[in-house]
Amino acid sequence: MDLASAKMIGAGLAGIGVGAAAIGVGIVFGQFLNSAIRNPAAADGQQGRLFIGFAAAELLGLMAFVVAMMIMFM
């Protein structure tokens, strides 16, 4: 296998991480909705924490994207 095609395969494998982060973001928002429906009065106060969790989960997915881009273009 030559280097160029190995690079492309590697970038594709790194892209799997983005999908994993999608699961994480889904869990964050899903769990928030789950508990917000149980206690709607307390939901608005927790929105800051919701977005912190979202940011943490999303960052790791974006890292996977960065790795894929670095493999492809550097």
Next chain:
Amino acid sequence: MAAEARIDPMHQFQINPLAGNLDGSPFVFTNSAMWMLIVLALIGLFMLGGMKRQLVPGRWQAMVEGVTGFVHNMLSTSVGPEGKKFVPWVFTVFMFILFANLIGLMPFALAGVHPFTVTSQFTITGILAILSFSIVVITGLWRHKLHFFSLFVPHGTPFVLKLLIVPIELISFLVRPFSLAIRLFVAMIAGHILVEVFANFVVQGLNAGGAAGPAISVVSFLFIMGVMALELLVCAIQAYVFALLTSLYINDAVNLH
């Protein structure tokens, strides 16, 4: 468009000199600088329109007061009464990122002008993150002197665990500016690349002809519309997340824990 449409999604992030050249002089006026000035002018217009200090606010003033109140609220909930001092910086960062993100999405290309997303450059977001981080460090050292370093030692940890936890806390503290900067610029780049790639599918589908080509174009176009709506949301969320995390880090520096 030419029949040979080549997918080059990175082209839109290129920095082109508008005056001077990139190799020679140290100060070059680039398209990035021009769009930053445009963002600044728009923020100025937005603020000037709303700073009339009327007792009964009109529509515009209510809009501006909504944004300032939003940032003020965010800081007072996460930092407390001390947070009021940091409203100017967090507000500046929030407005700059929000406007720069939104400007990058605007369809100025219909008029032949290609908007440049300022926040898609690591240099810009890196500087914003470093400024936020240095505000945190300077405030912490100023207020608590060397006691600031107790931030890395959680209360009531057994000594054996401290050996493990202090390095972890230190690393997670030092990584903060990188995570702030990388999150913003990658989120912007990823969205723009996605739109660009699917825009290429539209063109290539039309060029391919046959029965399937135009159908693929239509599907891609509908997908682009959905992605654009999502991107508008992401623009606002990224600005909000940057401001929120900055205020949380400021909370660490002001109140320790």
